[in-house]
Amino acid sequence: MNWRELKDFCNSLPESELEKKVILWREDAEYVITEIEAEQLEEDYYIDLDNSENGCFPVSECKDLEPDTKIKRVYKKGNPILHEVF
Structure with missing residues (x-):
């Protein structure tokens, strides 16, 4: 699913659904x-x-890594994301 598909889906919902919590069904x-x-x-x-095990981290934390650490950018500044609140 891309963001346009998500937006189209949300726009198709009846008004009565829009105040309900979003549920990610596993x-x-x-x-x-x-x-x-x-x-x-x-x-x-x-x-x-x-x-x-280091997970995903912002560029501002790269300065704390060992000099020979191999990193790869996976998300660019400005990307919209959904994330679980722990």
């Missing part, structure tokens, strides 16, 4: 994600190619 029907936020990234985001 394969395990007992586990759904309801704490979701939308934002536009304020920085580029990277991953550590050698250590996936």
Whole structure:
């Protein structure tokens, strides 16, 4: 799904649905994600190619990495994203 498809879907919803919480339904029907936020990234985001446990991090945190760390940009500044609120 791209953002246009999401927008079209939301625009097709009846007004009565628009105040309800967004639900991300997972394969395990007992586990759904309801704490979701939308934002536009304020920085580029990277991953550590050698250590996936580092997760995804903003460019401002790259200065804290070891000099030989191999990183890859995965999201550009301005990208819209949805993320789970923990």
